[in-house]
Amino acid sequence: MPRYVLGLDSSTQSLSSMLLNIDSGEVVDDRALNFDTILPQYGTENGVMRDADPMVVHSSPVMWAEALDILFRQMKDEGLPLSEVVAISGSGQQHGSVYLRDNIEVALANLADAPSLSEAVRPCLSRDSAPVWMDSSTHAECEEIRATMGGKAAMVAATGSDCFERFTGPQIRKFAKQAPTAYGETAHIALVSSFVSSLIAGKVSAIDVGDGAGMNLMDIAHLDWNEEALNATAEGLGNKLPAVKASHEVLGNVSPYFVQNYGVNADALAVVWSGDNPCSLIGLGLVEPGLMAISLGTSDTMFGAMSTCNTDPRGEGHVFGSPAGGYMTLLCFKNGSLAREKIKDQYNLDWDAFSQALRDTPLGNDGKMILPYFEPEIVPRVLTPGVHRKNLSEEDVAGNCRAVVEAQMMSMRLHSEWMGERPAAIYATGGASANAEIIQIMANVMGAPVYLFESTNSAAMGAALRAAHALDVAEGGEGDWKAIVAPFAKPVHSSKVEPQAEAVAVYNEQMKAFAAFEAERVS
């Protein structure tokens, strides 16, 4: 009988899934349910609920539970081989938190008797909504926690990241301060990943080393809770968190709820979930150090595997546990497509004309540079937006086009130096990766070959591959990551773009000028 693994992804806007046949190496099913469309009664917009205060962004755990029922119902009705699924895992949007009373334990144990997942969960919430990663209302709490921990450097060294507004610890602290009674009634705090995996497993689930690192609470060197950070965050927090586990931890078998209602194989392993970024790492096949992914989206992100636990002294980048063992890094550049588009639109260009401008201009742009902070930037941290030019006039259309792309790539190279490892190869994903000229500049500046990667849903794919890996380990196999990801995580055939011969020398020089320009403008 063929063996199937299921990967789910509870992301900001949708719940999606990927069903893989691990014997034939085929993707059997790939689907997504958009929260706004399928569950309009929750009133979400792009999956979230906004408050009058624009800094406050929440979502609904009950909606996530209800979506899970709809997804399984669809898969069952369409005759997918759920009775042959041998392992299930998942991915969750990182940082969001769910607050549960102690009655959740009984509710999960008796899920099979519940009319629906949403009905089972609703009475167990000690906080109706869940703050998500888009919430940036915890500036004061970040300052407080950072100060108690002894400042930024100490915080980064302890947890792998500086305090960030969206990270879970500052969010928990805000809740404990503003609603002490409800916080007191909270017996379990879950991440989005561990909340949904608790439903799948029918028991309060562990948090894995990948998603746990996005909380400002986990000791990054020891991959366990950091007592000092727990104490700096909220009273009694250690008692409200589950254990931190490796990403291949098997929680048990799938809850009988899914067996009874949807015909899922009763022996299917419920594997701990992880965050979407750690899952995407696996979904793109980045299972060994030396490979980096650059995703060119609204924001650009850069992530990759790292063998040793280096942390970013500037506190801009994050270090998470990698599901493949060791560590991963994540850098998020807010002015990604946003900045490229602003420049394109400012000069009334279309993308073809923008690309032509990149072809018409020389490597290194004759020293013309821009710092394109159209929006506040995360890396480097820039709170007041502004666009700065050096040796570059605003009238120079082609020069501005090349300057923005070179600036983005040089910024990625500059702000990833702390990792101590230059990438041997880069996988490019996201909308703008279809632009050949942008990809050539990426290869030139980074001094590494770039492969294109068409990932429709790398997070769900990574979750499914993590399930396959956990199954292999549970069955006494070697958990050979390369062999597990090989059939599924492949760059587009013959998409390799090499750096141009003269580029390495040009950008080694230009990087110094760029770093000096940035230092002048960003304090």
Ligand code: XUL
């Ligand atoms: C990462 C982050 C986002 C969310 C999106 O730190 O905040 O990538 O994980 O789902």
